[in-house]
Each structure stands twice: as C-alpha cells, then as structure tokens.
Amino acid sequence: MLQVRSVSRSFGELRAVDDVSFDVAPGRMTGFVGANGSGKTTTMRIILGVLAADSGTVLWENREVTQTVRQRFGYMPEERGLYPKMKAAEQVAYLGRLHGMERAAAERNAAALLEQLGLAERADDPVEQLSLGNQQRVQIAAALVHDPGLLILDEPFSGLDPLAIEIVLSVLRDRASRGVPVLFSSHQLDVVERLCDDLVIIAAGAVAASGSRDELRRQFGPSRFQLVVDDDAGWVRDVPGVRLVELDGPRAVFDLDEESPPGDAYGAAPAGGAGDRDQAVLQAALQRGPVRSYGPVVPSLSEIFKEVV
Numbered sequence: 001m002l003q004v005r006s007v008s009r010s011f012g013e014l015r016a017v018d019d020v021s022f023d024v025a026p027g028r029m030t031g032f033v034g035a036n037g038s039g040k041t042t043t044m045r046i047i048l049g050v051l052a053a054d055s056g057t058v059l060w061e062n063r064e065v066t067q068t069v070r071q072r073f074g075y076m077p078e079e080r081g082l083y084p085k086m087k088a089a090e091q092v093a094y095l096g097r098l099h100g101m102e103r104a105a106a107e108r109n110a111a112a113l114l115e116q117l118g119l120a121e122r123a124d125d126p127v128e129q130l131s132l133g134n135q136q137r138v139q140i141a142a143a144l145v146h147d148p149g150l151l152i153l154d155e156p157f158s159g160l161d162p163l164a165i166e167i168v169l170s171v172l173r174d175r176a177s178r179g180v181p182v183l184f185s186s187h188q189l190d191v192v193e194r195l196c197d198d199l200v201i202i203a204a205g206a207v208a209a210s211g212s213r214d215e216l217r218r219q220f221g222p223s224r225f226q227l228v229v230d231d232d233a234g235w236v237r238d239v240p241g242v243r244l245v246e247l248d249g250p251r252a253v254f255d256l257d258e259e260s261p262p263g264d265a266y267g268a269a270p271a272g273g274a275g276d277r278d279q280a281v282l283q284a285a286l287q288r289g290p291v292r293s294y295g296p297v298v299p300s301l302s303e304i305f306k307e308v309v
C-alpha cells in the first residue's frame with residue numbers, strides 16, 4: 001500500500017500541491033484525475049522522489065520511502081525519455097538492467113512485454129522509427145520491465161488509439177490483479193471511468209474527492225431516475241420532490257429532491273429518504289398504467305467531476 005500523507009509543495013508563490021493525502025491500495029487501479037495544472041505530475045514526482053515535498057510524507061508499506069525502495073517502483077514520466085537510436089527491445093532491457101536486473105532476465109521481460117503490448121514485430125526497430133503511439137507502448141514496457149511493486153504512470157493513455165488503449169489497459173489490469181498498486185493520471189474521463197477501481201480527484205492542488213468509483217457515484221451522483229411508461233410521462237413533474245431533468249414523450253428522467261416532503265399524495269407511505277420517495281413515483285406511475293422501465297441512472301465520472309471541481 002502506498003500512502004500519501006499531507007504532502008504540500010510550492011513553487012514561489014504558487015501552492016502547486018496543498019496538503020494532499022490519499023492511498024493507492026494493492027491490486028487496485030487508482031485514477032488520478034484533474035484539470036491541467038491541478039498538481040498531478042508534481043504529486044507523482046514527489047512520490048517518486050524526483051521532487052522534494054515542502055512538507056508531508058510518502059509511505060510504502062508503512063515506512064517512509066527511501067531511494068532503495070524507489071528502485072522497486074515503476075514510473076512512466078510525463079516527458080517521455082527514450083533513446084531514439086536504440087532498438088525497442090534493447091532499450092527496454094537496458095532500462096531493466098538500470099534497475100539492477102540480470103541481462104538475461106531483462107531481455108526475457110522486455111521481449112514478453114513487447115509481445116503483450118502488440119509490438120513483437122517492431123522489437124528490433126530503432127525507437128525513432130516507431131509511431132508516437134508505439135513509442136508510448138515502449139515507454140510503458142520500460143516502466144514495467146523490472147516487475148515493479150508499485151506503478152505510477154503519468155498520462156499513459158494520451159495519444160493512444162482505441163485499440164492501443166485496450167491493449168495497455170489489459171497489461172495494467174494484469175499487473176493490478178497480481179497485487180500491484182497502480183496509480184495513473186489521465187484527462188480522458190471515459191477511460192478512467194472504465195478502468196479504475198478507485199479515484200482521486202484533484203483541483204487547484206488539493207484533493208476534491210477520493211474513494212472507490214462506486215462510492216463516489218453514490219456520494220456525488222444526484223438521486224436520478226428514469227421512468228418509461230406507455231403514454232406521456234409529463235405528469236411526473238407535478239410529483240412532490242421531483243425535479244424533471246428530461247422529458248421525451250413516455251420517457252422521463254428526474255432527480256429526487258432529498259429535502260422535499262414525501263409524495264404521499266400518490267398513495268405511498270410517508271418516507272424518510274429518496275429511497276422511499278422513488279417508490280412513490282413508481283406507484284403513481286403504476287396507478288396510471290403499465291411501467292416499461294424504471295430505475296436509478298448512474299452518474300458518469302464527468303458529471304461527478306463537474307460537481308466536485
């Protein structure tokens with residue numbers, strides 16, 4: 001487990017990272033999300049020891065991270081750093097050796113990773129002859145070659161086509177399933193949404209929200225429901241506590257107001273929360289005719305993001 005505890009860092013007057021705390025748990029993919037300049041790269045550099053924090057600590061397995069421990073971390077920096085003339089496989093193996101691996105093991109891991117990442121055919125091409133997306137895959141192989149105990153990846157999906165995203169996803173998932181904590185930053189909320197188990201949302205250097213994806217959806221998502229009936233569903237807007245979001249003939253999407261009185265005018269028992277109130281709407285709908293579909297609408301990550309940032 002990686003624990004970031006009250007880490008702060010300023011550049012001159014700018015407090016780029018402000019009392020940031022979060023965990024990256026074993027076997028979990030943790031998405032690190034925030035707008036440009038919100039402090040993701042600075043936080044990652046502090047975890048990796050590339051940059052010093054002004055205050056706060058980073059713990060790995062309950063101990064302060066030392067340089068020796070960091071050797072066991074895998075890092076893909078934002079600024080990609082490959083040797084353009086070196087062949088892809090040679091390069092990955094070389095970086096493995098810099099992490100203290102034996103030559104044979106480094107070469108074996110490099111070949112296996114390039115294969116997994118769909119680059120086996122290009123293994124002997126100099127990096128400069130590869131497309132940018134393929135260079136990125138080599139960079140990901142370089143972060144993984146020494147079988148790191150922790151993975152920190154800065155924007156690993158930017159610039160990848162959808163197929164490449166799937167390939168990289170499966171490689172990272174595979175590592176996570178072997179118990180490796182994975183922290184990755186991304187602007188692509190749809191990718192983060194699909195991939196991560198946990199999320200840390202950062203805004204202006206501070207953590208705006210964090211937790212498992214499902215917890216955040218429950219916590220920040222409005223109590224939104226969708227109802228589909230046979231006739232016009234416009235009557236829903238008159239139910240107490242309902243805020244209509246969208247009406248399309250027989251289909252209504254609405255939020256339930258937590259504060260409003262329960263909808264007992266429609267025959268439902270007085271209720272204490274939206275959990276009962278949504279049943280009041282359902283009963284009201286059933287009194288009018290058949291109900292084709294009814295249920296909560298799960299908010300997307302970008303909706304949560306808009307709410308907390």
Ligand SMILES: Nc1ncnc2c1ncn2[C@@H]1O[C@H](COP(=O)(O)OP(=O)(O)OP(=O)(O)O)[C@@H](O)[C@H]1O
Pocket residue numbers: 011014016034035036037038039040041042043078
């Ligand atoms: N070495 C530095 N000197 C001065 N300011 C810096 C330095 N590094 C980062 N900053 C500033 O700190 C803030 C946070 O930057 P950081 O790169 O951590 O953000 P980010 O969330 O990774 O952004 P992006 O998504 O654009 O990469 C920004 O305002 C940035 O300009």
